[in-house]
Amino acid sequence: MRLPVDDEIYNVDAVWLGPPHKTLPFRARYVAYAVGALVFVLLQIIERRLGIGLGFFSLAYSVLATVGLTRLILSVVDADRPVSSVVAAFAHEVGAPRERSKPTVGHVHPARVRAVPTRLSRAQRKAARATAAATPVPTPPEGS
Numbered sequence: 609m610r611l612p613v614d615d616e617i618y619n620v621d622a623v624w625l626g627p628p629h630k631t632l633p634f635r636a637r638y639v640a641y642a643v644g645a646l647v648f649v650l651l652q653i654i655e656r657r658l659g660i661g662l663g664f665f666s667l668a669y670s671v672l673a674t675v676g677l678t679r680l681i682l683s684v685v686d687a688d689r690p691v692s693s694v695v696a697a698f699a700h701e702v703g704a705p706r707e708r709s710k711p712t713v714g715h716v717h718p719a720r721v722r723a724v725p726t727r728l729s730r731a732q733r734k735a736a737r738a739t740a741a742a743t744p745v746p747t748p749p750e751g752s
Contacts, residue, residue, distance in 0.1 A: 637682070639691055644678040651677075 623635050636644075651670045660666050685691050728736065 639685065640678055640682055643681055643691060644674055647677045647681070648674040 623637055625631055648670060651673055655666060655670065656662075681691075681694070684694055
């Protein structure tokens with residue numbers, strides 16, 4: 609459960625009120641203008657890269673998409689969570705290492721796989737016998 613803040617300053621939005629009786633028909637925080645301008649420019653770049661010409665309807669749809677995306681982005685932004693931390697968190701989530709869901713496939717070349725183990729040299733066999741003779745044989749505990 610999230611409790612409301614006690615500080616009254618957080619309940620006040622930083623909005624442009626304008627001159628008396630000549631305010632804008634909508635209330636928008638200062639950060640909304642910057643985010644909206646950035647979203648609009650990015651949408652225009654994407655539209656031009658896709659080959660969509662600059663016309664009335666493409667511009668109108670861009671403005672509507674800008675308003676929707678700006679509202680979506682700013683729905684998670686408040687005084688305790690500024691835009692910079694939201695963007696940083698998004699970048700960290702996108703760039704985080706993920707567990708591979710696909711198994712890694714390896715190739716086995718039959719010519720490189722030995723079917724018969726290699727034979728030990730005389731010196732290696734002698735050393736193996738010496739270590740086997742030097743290790744004591746465990747005796748079972750009495751009373752069993």
